[in-house]
Amino acid sequence: MSKTTPEQNKALVLEAFDTLFNKRDYAAAERFWSDRYIQHSAHIGPGRDGLFNLVRTLPDTLSYENQLIVAEGDYVIAHGRFSGSGRPAAWIAADVLRIEDGKFAEHWDVLQDEATEAQSVSGLPMFGDKFPA
Template sequence: MTKTTPEQNKALVLEAFETLFNKRDYVAAERFWSDRYIQHSAHIAPGRNGLFDLVRTLPDTARYENQLIVADGDYVIAHGRFSGIGRPAPWIAADIVRFEDGKLVEHWDVLQDEATKAESASGLPMFGDRFPV
């Protein structure tokens, strides 16, 4: 059994998301996601193949950017933006992943359309220090 530290897990999540969502390198991405991957998202079909198949359907303009990442033991939460995904607004996401044997083995998410300045009751952006243009 491979045991990774919270710092290693954070680095693995960032590399995994870059490899799958931005580079679209499905073969390389297999090394990050367990073949026993459990998907809890309402937007993604079960398993690693469900995730990979979803990414295959996204436009070439799709990108993932990370704003914040925290880890506690085998769990990582990544606060990021999925843009260019063919929706009216980018998605701001809190992706929660669990590690086992050094691989992403389970996933939950909380997704929200990114608010414009006019839509923001707080007057603050949801991601970074600027509103989307």
């Protein structure tokens, strides 16, 4: 049974993502990711170290913006944009996190390159209300 509310869990995810991806404060980020953290993403090495080591290899211009966040029990899904990674397009991500004892215990993600207006068959942006420049 969860000891935290969905609102507390959403706030935890947003603070953690800002700390790691925007501020690049690895020491502070350790308080959010369990030392037993399980990483299910195919492009990230195992555990907290796998994630932190990946972020260390990315340009300082990396940033995370959140569009939508939902929570139920110990699970949070954050829909956001990772830009400035040096890739040709930003990644639009749905990150799924399981929280245990106030820290991230597990993570899954679904990633897509952000489409330009010319690439969007629907004519709608994937993130927010504007297409990327």
